[in-house]
Amino acid sequence: MKQTKFNSKTLLFMLFLLCCLAGCKTSRKAETSKLLESARYLSSKVKLTVPTKDAVFTVNGTMKLISGERMQLSFLMPIIRTEVARMEVTPEEILLVDRMGKRYVRATRKELKDVLPKKADFAHLEKILFDASKPDGKKDLSGKELGIPSLEKGKVELSNFSNDSFSLTPTELSSKYTQVELNEILEMLMSL
Secondary structure, eight states: OHHHHHHHHHHHHHHHHHHHHHHOOOSOHHHHHHHHHHOOEEEEEEEEEEEOSSSEEEEEEEEEEETTTEEEEEEEOTTTOOEEEEEEEOSSEEEEEETTTTEEEEEETTTTTTTSOTTOSHHHHHHHHHHHHSTTSOOEEETTTTTOGGGTTOEEEEEEEEOOOOOOOOOOOOTTSEEOOHHHHHHHHHTO
């Protein structure tokens, strides 16, 4: 039971982060387009803090983005630094992986249109991340600022940005992982 609760919270955080990153608005369009033209790679550390029914839960991780192709968020277990969850976003689909429960959800943008904010597309996600990486960029995003009232006290912190190139391969899952339906994950998250 405890492992299921931890897995549910991890997936909730992954969905919350996606909504946060995809739902943020900014007015610095001209600066961002210049930055996007010159930068192809972006990586950072991520700290996600979300209050739950029982306590405040914080998880750290990393973010890697290759412009126009793929973004990966990897959440790590404290102290032993083992990956517990991964979210991979491409222009066409989103993959959520629960490493502890050996489960995953793969959904297209079309399947998620009723779940995600209206501006939740890959280009908007890129823009928010590149904007945050600027010296004057907003690196701390709250649920309230992002228009997610149910997660008003949630917070995403981005830090240690880098534009150095890296290799980012698509996530491949072994037969040990079970694909679950999106609605099954959403029902589980709503019960937290």
